[in-house]
Structures are given as C-alpha cells and as structure tokens.
Amino acid sequence: MFKIPSFKSFYSQSDVQAVLAVIDRSMFWADGPDIEEFEHNITAFTGVNHALAFNSGTSALLSGLLAIDVKDREVICPSFTFIASANAIELAGGTAVFADCEPDTYGLDVASVAAKITPRTKAVMTIDYGGCVSRDVLALRRLCDEHGLLLIEDAAQSFGARADGAHAGFHSDFAIFSFCQNKVITALGEGGALITNNAALHNKAKYLRSHGRVDEPGKKHFETSVDNEYLFPGYNFRMPSVNAAFASSQLRNIDEHLSRRRKVAERYQANLAGLPMLRLPVPPAGHSHCYQMYTVALPDNTLRDGLREHLLAAGVQVRCYFEPLHHKPYFRNKNPELRLPMAERLGGTVLTLPMFPALRMEEVDSVCQLIQQFFNNATQAV
Ligand SMILES: Cc1ncc(COP(=O)(O)O)c(C=O)c1O
CATH class of the missing domain: 3.40.640.10 (Type I PLP-dependent aspartate aminotransferase-like (Major domain))
Known part of the structure; x- marks a missing residue:
C-alpha cells in the first residue's frame, strides 16, 4: 500500500x-x-x-x-x-x-x-x-x-x-x-x-x-x-x-469533481513553478483542462527515473504514462525500424503524480517537498 x-x-x-x-x-x-x-x-x-x-x-x-x-x-x-x-x-x-x-x-x-x-x-x-x-x-x-x-x-x-x-x-x-x-x-x-x-x-x-x-x-x-x-x-x-x-x-456532481481536481492542480503549480527543470501541464490558451492526470516532464531519463525512485521510496505512487506503443512486443515486431523522437522522449521523461478529487492539500505539499528535496540532493551531487 x-x-x-x-x-x-x-x-x-x-x-x-x-x-x-x-x-x-x-x-x-x-x-x-x-x-x-x-x-x-x-x-x-x-x-x-x-x-x-x-x-x-x-x-x-x-x-x-x-x-x-x-x-x-x-x-x-x-x-x-x-x-x-x-x-x-x-x-x-x-x-x-x-x-x-x-x-x-x-x-x-x-x-x-x-x-x-x-x-x-x-x-x-x-x-x-x-x-x-x-x-x-x-x-x-x-x-x-x-x-x-x-x-x-x-x-x-x-x-x-x-x-x-x-x-x-x-x-x-x-x-x-x-x-x-x-x-x-x-x-x-x-x-x-x-x-x-x-x-x-x-x-x-x-x-x-x-x-x-x-x-x-x-x-x-x-x-x-x-x-x-x-x-x-x-x-x-x-x-x-x-x-x-x-x-x-x-x-x-461533475462541477465538484472538476473543481477539486483543478484545486489540486493549482496547488502543484504554485509549489512546483519555481523548479525550472520540471515542465508542468499548463493548458494552452482557450483550453480548460480537467486534470484526469497531473503529468510532469523532466529534462532527461536519468532524472525522471531518479525522481520516480525517490517518490516511490517515500510511499508516493507515481506512474510513467505512457511508454511508447511501438516499443511493445506486438507493435515493435511490426515496426522494428520506426523512430518517433517526441513520443520516445516523452516516454523516457514523463512522470504522473498523484491526482484525485479527495487528495488533501497537505498531501500535495508533501509530494512537492519530496520533489524539492530530490532536486536539492541532485544539485549537491553535481
Ligand atoms: C487513452 C486511453 N484510451 C483508451 C482507454 C481504454 O478505456 P477503458 O479502460 O475504459 O477500456 C484508456 C483507459 O485508461 C485510455 O487512457
């Protein structure tokens, strides 16, 4: 659990x-x-x-x-x-x-x-x-x-x-x-x-x-x-x-579902905006996001996997949505030479953070503190 x-x-x-x-x-x-x-x-x-x-x-x-x-x-x-x-x-x-x-x-x-x-x-x-x-x-x-x-x-x-x-x-x-x-x-x-x-x-x-x-x-x-x-x-x-x-x-009751999700997203955004290494899911002008997921992107695969391990070790369930389908056996066998640079880049760098209507603001804050801590450690290690 x-x-x-x-x-x-x-x-x-x-x-x-x-x-x-x-x-x-x-x-x-x-x-x-x-x-x-x-x-x-x-x-x-x-x-x-x-x-x-x-x-x-x-x-x-x-x-x-x-x-x-x-x-x-x-x-x-x-x-x-x-x-x-x-x-x-x-x-x-x-x-x-x-x-x-x-x-x-x-x-x-x-x-x-x-x-x-x-x-x-x-x-x-x-x-x-x-x-x-x-x-x-x-x-x-x-x-x-x-x-x-x-x-x-x-x-x-x-x-x-x-x-x-x-x-x-x-x-x-x-x-x-x-x-x-x-x-x-x-x-x-x-x-x-x-x-x-x-x-x-x-x-x-x-x-x-x-x-x-x-x-x-x-x-x-x-x-x-x-x-x-x-x-x-x-x-x-x-x-x-x-x-x-x-x-x-x-x-x-969808208005309540959406407004709770959007409040969680706003809290992530407020807490994480100061970390230039993270790309946050900010919708384009004119779009209203329903935040079924809150997925951030990191600069490279090493940092993504490091942050993933750091959060999992602290008991925070994170996922990598998605790994490109052309790397999965059935589709890889059909398209062995296929290269899709952006899909591959995203597949190696995205991390989906907890997101649900009943997620408490203290929980969002503690996920964000763990992320901040990971980047502090990474900077000290350089
Ligand atoms: C992008 C996408 N397409 C299709 C599906 C399939 O939906 P379902 O699980 O209801 O069959 C999902 C489910 O998560 C999905 O994320």
Whole structure:
C-alpha cells in the first residue's frame, strides 16, 4: 500500500442511492432506463447529438472502428497513448500507423500525421492526453477534411475538458470516453461512451454493442416476449444499469469533481513553478483542462527515473504514462525500424503524480517537498 496512491475514486451518498434504487427496482438491472438517461445526460453535457454507453472505453472505441469499417485500411494514431487506442484498430482489422506527438499537449502532431497519409488511410485518431483537448485537433480536422479521412478522438481521459468553448470530442467524427475507476467520473469501476453527430455511425455502433439485435420500437429486449431480428454479428458490450445510474449521479456532481481536481492542480503549480527543470501541464490558451492526470516532464531519463525512485521510496505512487506503443512486443515486431523522437522522449521523461478529487492539500505539499528535496540532493551531487 502507498501512503499517497496515484488515484482514489470519489463518490457521494447520492451516487450510492442511485445504485440502490436500481437494485430495489428488482427489474432491468441490465438494459434499464438508466442507460438512456445516462446517454441523454452525456449529449446534454457535451453538446454532441448522439451518445452510446458501453461497458468500457475500449469496447466503445472498437465498436466505433468496426462501425466506420477500418478492415484492411490504415488508421494513423499516436504511439504515446494507452495500448487500447492501437489495439482497437488492429482488433477491428485495420493497421495502426504511428505518428509522432506534439510537445505542448502530447496529442498527435499534425505535420507528422500529414507525412503518414497513404491511399490506404481511412482515419486519424488523436488522444486528448491526461485531461486536455489535443493542441492540433482543429488542424487535424482540416487535414482530414482535405483528404476525405475520418477524425477520431480518444478522449478516454478528457471527459469534462474543453477547448475554445467546445467539449472534448466535439470536432471529431466520433470520440470515446472511459469511465473506469481512475477517470474524471466513473461508472462504478468500468464503463465507456461513444459520442458522434453522425446518425448512421451511431446506429451501426448501437447494433454492434448488442449482438446486431433489432429491438421492437420503443421496447427493450427484456420487456418483450418475442424473438428479435439480428442484422449482423455483434458483441455484448452493454453497460449494466447500476453502472449507468452511478455514472449519471457522478455527472450531476461533475462541477465538484472538476473543481477539486483543478484545486489540486493549482496547488502543484504554485509549489512546483519555481523548479525550472520540471515542465508542468499548463493548458494552452482557450483550453480548460480537467486534470484526469497531473503529468510532469523532466529534462532527461536519468532524472525522471531518479525522481520516480525517490517518490516511490517515500510511499508516493507515481506512474510513467505512457511508454511508447511501438516499443511493445506486438507493435515493435511490426515496426522494428520506426523512430518517433517526441513520443520516445516523452516516454523516457514523463512522470504522473498523484491526482484525485479527495487528495488533501497537505498531501500535495508533501509530494512537492519530496520533489524539492530530490532536486536539492541532485544539485549537491553535481
Ligand atoms: C487513452 C486511453 N484510451 C483508451 C482507454 C481504454 O478505456 P477503458 O479502460 O475504459 O477500456 C484508456 C483507459 O485508461 C485510455 O487512457
């Protein structure tokens, strides 16, 4: 056990009551009205026309990629991301083509993407890293439009983030969110959603989510006694009702989640701003960060690993999000010669500090004192 963990889920008694109400109903623990309500809440919050709840961000991403059909096509994506982004492309029958990321928000770099477009490219997938909308999202939108490509936003980490007034995912053909346990809001441990303004894509992903089944109009499968029609092979990627009820309740309280995260970020910023060796996650002008993570970058790998060991030894759980995917066995074997300087640099120099709504200011201060102590020791050693 760590003295200060990297995350802790945050919940209120109303979240618990929402779950108990579903259990007390004794009906529709799956496929209940809570799913549509959660989807409605997501569309209202993000301003995007359609939302689908899934049992994970990964299944939302896979369903979206199957819906746009990337089979035998290339999808340009980051290497500096969580493995699910690229795995979903390969599972959908496509090829993940890695492009480099930009140094400001760590999303895909538009110039690197432009250089990777081929006649086989179907789509571009950027990431809204750690709770910040990707710097190049509008430039990527223009590039995709010029080349007839689809834009996907892996916004798993960025529910609640905005850029120039628009919610994360707003500019993409589809975007996904994760509601697993360390995200801004959680659907009781696991959950995800897909948002899109494209009604056809929404329909296709909805069928894929549930066996390709056509429900009777206005009725849920478990409300009827008829056998249904099945259009094409699909999965069971449905979110259970208790998870949706919990997530809707969390969403009603999202302002508190976000303001607590932002206060933690401000405290880190105030304490660490005097350390020029650390690059802090300051959002670009016009962006509002939701601080799902608080990731700092160090000048080199030796200092990063040294600080990591120093904090771990003191009981502070830190992580290195992310190691580049093109260094992992499956993708390394497919791309042995690939070099992505920025992704590799970030992979060797970033360190994600504890960040969660209930993190106390004294705890933030003690993490920062340990960081200060590490740099004092490092300076004395020179
Ligand atoms: C960038 C990114 N993409 C996709 C996912 C997958 O989401 P889930 O864990 O809900 O399947 C995650 C989860 O952490 C993520 O960070």
